[in-house]
Amino acid sequence: MPIMMPMIATPNQSSRRCPWKPEANSAPCTPPSPTPRRSAHSGMVKSGSVTLPFSRTEDNRRVPTYRDEVVILRTHKLGEADRIVTMLSRRHGKVRAVAKGVRRTSSKFGSRLEPFMVADVQLYQGRSLDIVQQAESLGSYGTDIAAHYDRFTSANAMVETADRLSDSEATPEQYLLLVGGLRALSRGEHVPRSILDSYLLRVMSLSGWAPSLDDCARCAAPGPHSTFVAQLGGLVCVNDAPAGSPRIAERTLELLRALIRGDWEFIDAASPAESAAAAGLVGAYAQWHLERGIRSLSHVSDIRGEGAR
Numbered sequence: 001m002p003i004m005m006p007m008i009a010t011p012n013q014s015s016r017r018c019p020w021k022p023e024a025n026s027a028p029c030t031p032p033s034p035t036p037r038r039s040a041h042s043g044m045v046k047s048g049s050v051t052l053p054f055s056r057t058e059d060n061r062r063v064p065t066y067r068d069e070v071v072i073l074r075t076h077k078l079g080e081a082d083r084i085v086t087m088l089s090r091r092h093g094k095v096r097a098v099a100k101g102v103r104r105t106s107s108k109f110g111s112r113l114e115p116f117m118v119a120d121v122q123l124y125q126g127r128s129l130d131i132v133q134q135a136e137s138l139g140s141y142g143t144d145i146a147a148h149y150d151r152f153t154s155a156n157a158m159v160e161t162a163d164r165l166s167d168s169e170a171t172p173e174q175y176l177l178l179v180g181g182l183r184a185l186s187r188g189e190h191v192p193r194s195i196l197d198s199y200l201l202r203v204m205s206l207s208g209w210a211p212s213l214d215d216c217a218r219c220a221a222p223g224p225h226s227t228f229v230a231q232l233g234g235l236v237c238v239n240d241a242p243a244g245s246p247r248i249a250e251r252t253l254e255l256l257r258a259l260i261r262g263d264w265e266f267i268d269a270a271s272p273a274e275s276a277a278a279a280g281l282v283g284a285y286a287q288w289h290l291e292r293g294i295r296s297l298s299h300v301s302d303i304r305g306e307g308a309r
C-alpha cells in the first residue's frame with residue numbers, strides 16, 4: 001500500500017528587515033553592535049547603557065509559547081528520535097514544529113502526533129521551527145481511517161490538499177472543514193470518495209476558486225450550459241467550449257452543486273456511475289486549480305470498483 005510521504009519543503013522564511021531600525025528599512029541593514037539582534041515584536045530594548053547579552057534567559061522573557069487546536073497533516077523523521085510535524089491549526093495557519101523524542105516507545109505524546117489526528121497542542125516559538133511541548137488528543141481519527149484503504153487514500157488526498165494552502169488561505173474555516181471531513185471518513189458516514197470530492201470543492205470555494213456551475217466561466221453568459229472544462233474554470237457556453245468537449249449530464253451537474261453545498265441526502269442517493277462522473281470532473285478541476293496537482297488523488301480508488309458503502 002503506497003503511503004504518501006512527500007518531501008518536506010525548505011522552510012519558507014521571509015527575509016527579516018532590520019528589526020532594530022523599523023523606521024529605516026531602506027537603509028543598509030547592519031546590526032548596531034553590540035546590541036543583539038532582536039525580533040521586532042519582542043518588546044525588549046536597551047536599558048540605559050547596559051546592553052543585555054543575547055541569551056536563553058532573554059529569550060524566555062518573551063514567553064514565546066502558544067496553544068492551538070491542530071490537525072496533523074504529515075510527519076517527517078528528524079535525527080534519532082524526533083519528528084518534524086506539519087499541522088493545520090485553527091488560529092495560526094499552517095505550523096511546522098519539532099516533536100522531540102516522539103519516536104521512542106516511552107514518548108508521552110508520540111501517538112497523538114500522527115497524520116489525521118486532531119490535537120490541542122502547546123508550542124514553543126523557536127527561531128526556525130517551533131517545538132511541541134504538550135499534545136492532548138481531541139480526535140483519534142487515524143486508526144479508523146487507516147483500517148480502510150479507501151478512507152485512507154481519501155484522507156491522504158485531503159491532508160495533502162490542506163498542506164497546499166498558502167498561509168493566507170489557511171483560515172479557521174479551512175481547519176474546521178478538514179476536521180469535519182476526517183471525522184466523517186473515520187466514522188464511515190458516506191462513500192469516502194464523495195467526502196473527498198465535497199472537501200475538495202469546498203476547499204477551493206473557500207479560497208475563491210469555486211468552479212462556475214451556472215454562468216459561463218469565460219464570458220459570464222448566463223446558463224444553463226452543458227459543457228464543463230476544468231481548465232477553463234467550470235461550465236462554458238457553446239462559443240467558449242473547445243471543439244469536441246464532452247457534455248455534462250444534468251444529474252452530474254446537480255451532484256456537483258450538492259457536493260459544494262454538502263447536501264448529503266442528495267449525494268448519498270446518487271448512483272455509483274453519477275458519483276464517478278462527478279469525481280472525474282472534481283479530480284480534473286482540483287488537479288488543474290491546485291497547480292502542482294494532488295499526488296494522492298492518483299491513489300484514490302475508482303468509485304465504481306468499490307461500490308457504495
Ligand SMILES: [Zn+2]
Nearest residue numbers: 216219237240
Ligand atoms: Zn462564454
